[in-house]
Amino acid sequence: MPTSAPVPADASARDVVVVGGGIVGLAVARKAADAGLAVTVLDPAPGDGATRAAAGMLAAVSEADFGERELARLNLVSAARWPAFAADLAAATGRDVPLLRAGSLAVAYDADDLALLRRVLALHREWGLASAEVPVADARRREPYLGPRLAGAALVEGDLAVDPRAAHAALAHALGDAVVRRAAVRLERDAAGRVVAVHDDAGERHAAGAVVLATGAGATTALLDGVPEVRMPVRPVKGVTLRLDAGPELALGHVVRGTVQGRSVYVVPRRPGTGTGPGSGPGHREIVVGATSDERPDDRRAEAGGVFALLRDARALVPGIDEAALVDVTPRARPATPDNLPLVGVTAVPGLLAAVGHGRNGVLLAPLTADAVLAALTGAPPPDDALAAADPRRFAPARPEGALP
Secondary structure (H helix, E strand, O other): OOOOOOOOOOOOOOEEEEEOHHHHHHHHHHHHHHHHEEEEEEOOOOOHHHHHOOEEEOOOOOOOOOHHHHHHHHHHHHHHHHHHHHHHHHHHHHOOEEOOOEEEEEEEOOOHHHHHHHHHHHHHHOOOOOOEEHHHHHHHHOOOOOOOOOOOOEEOOOOEEEEEOHHHHHHHHHHHHHHHHHOOEEEEEEOOOOOEEEEEEOEEEEEEEEEEEEOOOOOOOOHHHHOOOOOOOOOEEEEEEEEEEEEEOOOOOOOEEEEEEEEEEEEEOOOOOOOOOOOOOOOOOOEEEEEEEEEEOOOOOHHHHHHHHHHHHHHOOOHHHHHHHEEEEEEEEEEEOOOOOEEEEEEEOOOOOEEEEOOOHHHHHHHHHHHHHHHHHHHHOOOOOHHHHHHHHHHHHOOOOOOOO
């Protein structure tokens, strides 16, 4: 691990080149720039990948799932950083990055869904996470727009939510000309094997003291073609989110998450004034519906059946969405790893760092990832012990038989 900020051999080089301009890449770049490092971000369409589709739930407790205790620890640590991260970003850019702080209501549609909800709540208790089952009547007092047929409910007061598109826009504004709209096509290594530059699709060479990969599944694989010592098994997991424009008659105040006959769905409201589309007015707000997760490539296609299923299940929990306008359908693939933990920090190759594979938690984990990568760049200790689980070297290629260690 480096013991100080990266020192480029080329006097014209940047200290850091970040490949990938989603919310994770821009958070890493801004943290490095704030620390005084010269930064370039390469991405032909910044924010148009998984960030574009993300609903923005900062729901470390609600996202906790069986077999993912280490991921839950990472999510909790990063969620705690989000209020300061958002406030600092707003202060630096003059752009509002509001957090929805009302918490989440987890609801169950039928008896089988309630049994699953109670299993999850038991897991929360085992792990010391704050959630509690509440009577359905109490859930309706908190959120009057819940549907008439619910078997059970729980409250997770610590959950937050943010608009990822607004946060990304603020990060891009803060970085200004450091964001270069070009695609990285090749990593360059010196005679000692260190990564020293990135070549883009316009033929330009970007020399760097360090290169951080914050890329999606396809780009990660392509760029590592010439780096056999590093293995980052990142695959695409496709999801679709829907954005609705809702009038004042649907003034949702909470994130509503639930299961409808075993199918997961969430409904995430923004604040008033965020509505879009024809006929939208000051009292309108954006509502995001999602939860699909399919092991398939990022073909940017939204199947009619998938859109129908999301709306069907969302309206079972919040019937009022029937009156909202469907203004945006966004299919994108999240970059996921085999163990669902991200790859964050130094790799086996000098000069190359990772900030990839965040799966469904990219927005949530952006602040912690940025802090972790800056620590790796400067030789500081990791910001939290939980990051040991995200070590990129855990998937190192197997040595050939008979090779020396």
